[in-house]
Amino acid sequence: MLTTQQLSKIRRDLHQMPELALQEQETQKHLLQVIGQFNQQNLQVMTFSQLPTAIIVRIQGSHPVKTIGYRADMDGLPVQEKTNLPFSSQNEGRMHACGHDLHMTVALGILSYFSDHQPQDNLLFFFQPAEESESGGKLAYEQELLAGQLRPDEFFALHVTPDLPVGTIGCRLGTLFAGTTEVNIDLYGQDGHAAYPQRANDMIVAAAQLVDQIQTIVSRSIDPVAGGVITIGKLEAGVVRNVIAGHAHLEGTIRGLTQTMIERIDERLRAVAAGIAKSYDAKVDIQLNQGGYWPVENNPELTAEFIDYLQQTPQITYQETQPAMTGEDFGYLLAQFPGTMFWLGVEDRAQLHAATFNPREEAITVGVETMIGFLTAHMHRDEGEQ
Incomplete structure (x- = not known):
């Protein structure tokens, strides 16, 4: 030995x-x-x-x-x-x-x-x-x-x-x-001049609303005595102050204490993203990658x-x-x-x-x-x- x-x-x-x-x-x-x-x-x-x-x-x-x-x-x-x-x-x-x-x-x-x-x-x-x-x-x-x-x-x-x-x-x-899932979300609208918002479709506004709604998933869809968290750690959008952004990119993670919980959070995240797409007449592409990182x-x-x-x-x-x-x-x-x-x-x-x-x-x-x-x-x- x-x-x-x-x-x-x-x-x-x-x-x-x-x-x-x-x-x-x-x-x-x-x-x-x-x-x-x-x-x-x-x-x-x-x-x-x-x-x-x-x-x-x-x-x-x-x-x-x-x-x-x-x-x-x-x-x-x-x-x-x-x-x-x-x-x-x-x-x-x-x-x-x-x-x-x-x-x-x-x-x-x-x-x-x-x-x-x-x-x-x-x-x-x-x-x-x-x-x-x-x-x-x-x-x-x-x-x-x-x-x-x-x-x-x-x-x-x-x-x-x-x-x-x-x-x-x-x-x-x-x-x-906990188990972890990588979250990547892209929102596609229409860029345009800051002076003519009616001619564009602002994805910064849509992304802001999406981030806000994501915070309700754990607080309103997950048992409060259980543990789960969604963090959006990165948001990229726009190129200059007077141009409306037609694209926004978000990255984050989901963490949950059971696989069932993670799958429930995944389901709600997709539903919220679909709602934002409809509300803002945008295309929302969401990619969830858990790989082998199960609880x-x-x-x-x-x-x-x-x-x-x-x-x-x-x-x-x-x-x-x-x-x-x-x-x-x-x-x-x-x-x-x-x-x-x-x-x-x-x-x-x-x-x-x-x-x-x-x-x-x-x-x-x-x-x-x-x-x-x-x-x-x-x-x-x-x-x-x-």
């Missing part, structure tokens, strides 16, 4: 080589080198032409009744690092600002243990590219990487958070992360068992957390396979995606030991239920 010092070195090596979605070639090469040093007796290591930077490692169980999956995302962000750490990113304009270097390191730590201690059930470690964009989890599912012998019966994953003390495990029943809805039974394990294990500090409105494409995989995602506290003043994000490495060992302990207890519990 990898030592604390070895885990720290692996994390620092990975931190220096952040790569963007679907470009994780050096990261994959490094992961394969590390995995190649483990006991290979029960391991099957696979790469895939249809998703070239992904890795799946399958461990054959001693008396398997199911396959348990564990996912670790690989990609970095287009952020210029400003931590001044001696192991800062060596890739200009790229940084592991979301903690995926820790995610991969924790997965390697768990994998190294079970390579030496054959698990009862089959284990499947999925090193996933393209979480930050391109919906790598959805791509893997659609391209059937997680099918047949590689289909998990359950799936687990973690995400680091600077908002919890180092090593604290945060989780909850229900939704952990992370934890499976009730597995999550209850996981939380019970955390609460019953004295060396683990557990904290129930509230849903976060940030997005995560593990939600798409949880819509296909029952599973649980949880937070691992890394205690930092800087937030995720910040150029100064510097998570505490002590949390790595906590994540590794927590999952080794839980998976072992989980497999033994299932054995008792046979």
